[in-house]
Amino acid sequence: MNKSLFTERILIKVAQAIRSGKKPFDKERLIDEITTDCFADEAERESWRPIVAQRIELLLTNEGTFISHIRHACRHCEEGRRRCTHVCPTDAIIHTDNGVAIDWDRCIECGRCVDGCISGAIVARSDFARVASLLIHSDEQPVYAILAPAFVGQFGDQISPSKLKGALLQLGFNGVYEVAMAADIITSREAEELVERFHRGDKFMITSCCCPAFMRLVEKTKPALVELVSNSVSPMIALGRLLKAREECKVVFIGPCVAKKAEARRPELQDAVDCVLTFKETETLFRAAEVDVASIGEDVPMEDASHDGRIYARTEGVTTAISRAVHRIDPTINLNAVHGDGIKECMTLLKLVEQGKLAANFMEGMGCEGGCVGGPGTIIPRDEGRKNANSFAETSSAVSALDNHKAEEWMLEYGKKVNLTTGREAGTKPVEAQR
Structure with a gap:
């Protein structure tokens, strides 16, 4: 799954739904459309539904931490292949048995981990829907x-x-x-x-x-x-x-x-x-x-x-x-x-x-x-x-x-x-x- 194309598809669908002016906002329909567009296999579509749902929720609420980690999307990359760790200049990305954690005392909010994560599991708070x-x-x-x-x-x-x-x-x-x-x-x-x-x-x-x-x-x-x-x-x-x-x-x-x-x-x-x-x-x-x-x-x-x-x-x-x-x-x-x-x-x-x-x-x-x-x-x-x-x-x-x-x-x-x-x-x- 191409991270950039996946992210872009979510953003486009959310923006189009907002611009249509239809209320209430039908999240389930949006999730169906995005997963259908991005995945041919039905089992894969189902496995990605909670990830898409969380991404949409982050876009619409614009709340929570500045950087969020979506555990369902994390590939738990092997030691030496963890791009999020490699690109972080202050060693603020920590890998635990439960996945990725961010040391906020070290994080300088540069966003390199967002760009570096190959699976799109690390996302920055976005104003896209609000704009x-x-x-x-x-x-x-x-x-x-x-x-x-x-x-x-x-x-x-x-x-x-x-x-x-x-x-x-x-x-x-x-x-x-x-x-x-x-x-x-x-x-x-x-x-x-x-x-x-x-x-x-x-x-x-x-x-x-x-x-x-x-x-x-x-x-x-x-x-x-x-x-x-x-x-x-x-x-x-x-x-x-x-x-x-x-x-x-x-x-x-x-x-x-x-x-x-x-x-x-x-x-x-x-x-x-x-x-x-x-x-x-x-x-x-x-x-x-x-x-x-x-x-x-x-x-x-x-x-x-x-x-x-x-x-x-x-x-x-x-x-x-x-x-x-x-x-x-x-x-x-x-x-x-x-x-x-x-x-x-x-x-x-x-x-x-x-x-x-x-x-x-x-x-x-x-x-x-x-x-x-x-x-x-x-x-x-x-x-x-x-x-x-x-x-x-x-x-x-x-x-x-x-x-x-x-x-x-x-x-x-x-x-x-x-x-x-x-x-x-x-x-x-x-x-x-x-x-």
């Missing part, structure tokens, strides 16, 4: 899609940013915005914060960047270093709050990241973004709604962000953006930066920071190798994603985040109404997200 429901009523309350910088080329070589924007509008979203615009805003804030810190005698700063898995790594494994982290929220949270300051609306983040699902639920941040979809989930939503993205016209341009905001999509992009902004604000500061490319590298660098042995004054951390373009919710290879992100960045009319006039206008109009800081205080333990 499908929101879009049905988007004429009553606006629903906005905000796209992570890594979106370029994810839906096909011929799918331009303009086509994708048009397709999302056709799907039912009332507007589509680049999160890269908020990356420009956060770049400016972090550059100013870094200059201020250095002037008061601080010698090191860690960017909050856009990676919640990296932030969880710092919080859980090196809590003493939290005070070195910028107090800015992520670009996703920033844009969500700005949109909600503008009007009453719902905000859906679309990106490559499973960890963003957990970030959006953190108590101190949950006011910003209502739902999170991966690129894979979004592609399935297009299919469920029978939206042919390739046939969409090119008449709705995507022109929200600078070059530097758009390169947040890949490793070193945040460093480049902040370095350029710092140099503009205070040319006397010499930024000597390092970047962690993937959790393993980040762990090594954080250990050196803790020991005072890192010959640098600024650190960027990316939980996925290659940066966001290497996330578990992506559709295309990370090298291709990096190339696409760089190419799209070159089309921007502004290079530096400080030259993005649209971001500047949004901050002038809505900036005073929103909190773009995390509320983190040095030495305090962060509030845990609801699992």
Whole structure:
């Protein structure tokens, strides 16, 4: 059984059932349709019914732990062939006689186990069904899609940013915005914060960047270093709050990241973004709604962000953006930066920071190798994603985040109404997200 096709079939059937508007929701009929579509053998269909039922329940209720393990689906892979264990960078996956367990003290919510499990037994909490429901009523309350910088080329070589924007509008979203615009805003804030810190005698700063898995790594494994982290929220949270300051609306983040699902639920941040979809989930939503993205016209341009905001999509992009902004604000500061490319590298660098042995004054951390373009919710290879992100960045009319006039206008109009800081205080333990 192909895990991807099986998962996609469940999502499509659930979305189509929601879009039909029929009530009450006939779960048994849905289970019959999915098992019939996926399995030719009657005995196999019966054995998979409880698995399909649990997957549907997880989609519809969107409750429980951030990561769930469906015991009926687990193949109990042999030692040395357990991909979920192999891909987990913090050794949070534990195998017991009763199956898989997750050590939440070690889990950084990166989602690698979800992507790695060959049988689909490990699943992340999904907003897929909720988004499908929101879009049905988007004429009553606006629903906005905000796209992570890594979106370029994810839906096909011929799918331009303009086509994708048009397709999302056709799907039912009332507007589509680049999160890269908020990356420009956060770049400016972090550059100013870094200059201020250095002037008061601080010698090191860690960017909050856009990676919640990296932030969880710092919080859980090196809590003493939290005070070195910028107090800015992520670009996703920033844009969500700005949109909600503008009007009453719902905000859906679309990106490559499973960890963003957990970030959006953190108590101190949950006011910003209502739902999170991966690129894979979004592609399935297009299919469920029978939206042919390739046939969409090119008449709705995507022109929200600078070059530097758009390169947040890949490793070193945040460093480049902040370095350029710092140099503009205070040319006397010499930024000597390092970047962690993937959790393993980040762990090594954080250990050196803790020991005072890192010959640098600024650190960027990316939980996925290659940066966001290497996330578990992506559709295309990370090298291709990096190339696409760089190419799209070159089309921007502004290079530096400080030259993005649209971001500047949004901050002038809505900036005073929103909190773009995390509320983190040095030495305090962060509030845990609801699992």
